[in-house]
Amino acid sequence: MKQAFAGERINDSDGVRVDFADGWVHLRASNTEPIARIIAEAPTAARAQELIAMCGKAAGL
Secondary structure, rough: OOOOOOOOOOEEEOOOOEEOOEEEEEEEEOOOOOOOEEEEOOHHHHHHHHHHHHHHHHHHO
């Protein structure tokens, strides 16, 4: 993910969070389940879903 979004602000202190001009997406492994969680916030639901899809693709999920 860091390479895919190298031009954006990235925080990797707890998973990987990428901040875009119009929202953010966060990928992290669950501490209690064998899953990865992708969470996004954006002005519209469609944009949030787009960020989730981009993140999943970049992470190979």
